[in-house]
Amino acid sequence: MAKAKEKKSKTYEAKVKILATPFADMKAGQRMAIGTPELIRKLVAKIPKGQVSTLKDLRQQLAKDLGAEVACPVTTSMYLRIAVEEAFHSVPTESLVKDFPFWRAIDPASPLFKKLDATVQDFILKMQNQDKRGGSTAA
Numbered sequence: 239m240a241k242a243k244e245k246k247s248k249t250y251e252a253k254v255k256i257l258a259t260p261f262a263d264m265k266a267g268q269r270m271a272i273g274t275p276e277l278i279r280k281l282v283a284k285i286p287k288g289q290v291s292t293l294k295d296l297r298q299q300l301a302k303d304l305g306a307e308v309a310c311p312v313t314t315s316m317y318l319r320i321a322v323e324e325a326f327h328s329v330p331t332e333s334l335v336k337d338f339p340f341w342r343a344i345d346p347a348s349p350l351f352k353k354l355d356a357t358v359q360d361f362i363l364k365m366q367n368q369d370k371r372g373g374s375t376a377a
Contacts, residue, residue, distance in 0.1 A: 250276070252273050252277055253271075254269050262310075268308050269301075269306040270301075270310055271300050271303075271308070275317040278296065278314065278317045279338060281299055282338060285343060288369065288372075289342065291343045292345065293314060296343060297310075300314060315349075319350055319354065325338050325340070341366050346359075
């Protein structure tokens with residue numbers, strides 16, 4: 239728990255690095271974007287009602303926004319988790335639904351979903367079902 243609090247209170251800075259060696263689905267020499275929890279939150283906030291984004295979609299948009307070819311899958315996932323947990327536990331539900339529809343970016347079959355606590359998982363499933371039925375009030 240202390241590690242999670244440290245990550246949430248840490249100051250993050252977006253950057254672009256040149257990959258020295260291949261990593262994940264990226265090649266040596268590519269410009270790799272590393273975002274921040276806030277940048278990831280802003281990307282997720284733009285996902286329209288009725289649509290979903292994958293982690294790969296978020297990575298592609300982050301790379302584009304930061305002038306890189308690719309974005310780091312590890313930090314993108316980690317920063318999405320930090321943004322979700324921080325918002326879920328500190329922002330009123332109405333604001334989450336309106337301003338940060340994170341359930342549209344998290345696949346219940348993903349490793350990220352499994353790392354979230356059960357309360358967050360339940361909320362994601364509930365909101366995904368509401369979106370499918372057209373019941374979510376989020377834009």
